[in-house]
Amino acid sequence: MNTKLQELADLMFPNVTKTIEDYEKMYPERDLKEGACVTRFAPSPTGFVHMGSLLSAFEDYKVAHDTNGVFCLRIEDTDQKRSVENGIQGILNDLKNFDITPDEGMISETESIGNYGPYIQSERMEIYHTFAKYLVLHDLAYPCFCTASELDETREIQELNKERIGYYGSFAKCRSLTIDEAIAKIKAGEEFVVRLKSPGNFNSKIVLHDEVRGDIEFPENDLDIVLIKSTDKLPTYHFAHLVDDHLMRTTHVMRGEEWIASFPIHDQLFSIFNFKKPKYAHLGLVMKIDETGTRRKLSKRKDKEASVEFYHKEGIPKEAVKLYLMTIANSNFEEWLDNNPKGDLNEFKFDFKKVSASGTLFDVSKLFNISKNYLSKQSAVEIYNNLLKWTEEFDKEFYDLLVKYKDYSINIFNIERENEKPRKDYISYKSIREFVFYMYDELFENIEYEQAKITDKEEIKKILDVYYNEYMDLNDKDNWFIKVKEMCDKLGYASNIKEYKKNPELFKGNVADVTGLIRVALTSKNNTPDLYEIQKLLDKTRIKERFEKYINC
């Protein structure tokens, strides 16, 4: 061993006490069944998850669970600027809202489970340094003393001369420093980063395999990338990826396509250490069309629909969000869902071959449609219980009414529900209130009536009177309507709409106008579910009250 190199390495990493072999023993190969995948979701502790990352977390989770593998949550806090107070807990909560819980890794702000930790990168300092020291010792990495302004300067020169930008070849000044020079600078207290001494040649091609895109050809990496940063001595993403995913024995790295460009760097790093390479899947980005009509990556800052919390607040059932994410994730999922109406996601197997390589537009109307279908399949009791949970958090007034009128509420939700072709009008828990508010007297105060077809005050009074006193039969649905028609005939309204359409001038209106009037008087709305069922639930006394209220308004 070169004693000079040893001296340099000791100077750069005075606190390293272990060797790579020690860590290999501490974190042995996992004893898993053939085909089991180890995946990981590795966010920065920013406190919340956005739709794109939720998708990839969900996919990671799915792949691990489909194969009886391990899904790990690792926190990437090597950039302290991105960290936020209680940021881990926030992420955990967002994930938990969608039933994504890690098998291994962080399970709270400070606690973790599993034998491959620590799972917070800032706590893995010594591990990174051990690996970096190894590289220095083997002349595969070196200290770089270039300042930010020096780096800016060379970039400007490169731009001016239309040369490739980066720290490579003759631009890699510190690469040619002698060991003695480097030692002297460190002893003089100069700040340094640790750079890879890249063995790559830009003119040689390599072919890398991506699980969703197939083989991709790249030039070899010849950039002397930064491995360890100067001020905090924390690793860069590239180096942390190598060390962590190797030691945690990750088998499948799934990440956004923004990482494709650094694929050659990562491959090179694994080659240098001769570590077994994980499989990579680069996922298409989740996009949106913005106001100017251009397609761009969904941004958590600008787009409210990008935040996962938004769906929770909107009351979109988490199951619906998962169903939607799965339709984005695998193109064969919708067809599968059609053939498996129960939609148990555990029975669907994620397939890398069915992942679209192009970025997907986030389609809120599709999500709403899925949510609507999902809600229509729930029983009235399930709706009640879930709505209770949602309102407890977001609509206290409605919550109190639900508690007070439990059975009555369940009956409301059951209007035209538990049958062959159930109603599909609720699109979210939040939307339910606007569909049923009129069933609660407490919410029927100070309401604005929609305009009914029949507007003449006297006529209205007459119809409602006659209806209430002579024709209202709530014992049987068919009878009810027969009586309504009888009344129409008596009062000069067509009981048969086809007849009416043939000769509208013979009538004052038709049966739809009459039921429309009753409907508005009872509910304030022109459009509601089945009128008979609504009347059944309201009962006679309240119907009378509402008729009077309407006549006097």
Place this chain on the structure above:
RNA sequence: GGUCUGUUGGUGAAGUGGCUUAACACACCACCCUCUCAAGGUGGCAUUCACGGGUUCGAAACCCGUACAGACUACCA
């Protein structure tokens, strides 16, 4: 400037050389059903797969160019 990825209707997409006169789903439109609405039913919605060449008896699919979009090109991830 360099490297890489992508491009099938308003959207998600199926499609791996002939079953494609381009599936399915969402959205939209029309009609039907109907006491209103939702649902449901029926039909419409790409004469064509970014564009231009080529290979082939035959191309959305293969090849070559071009265009456009996106990502990366940080001591950010």
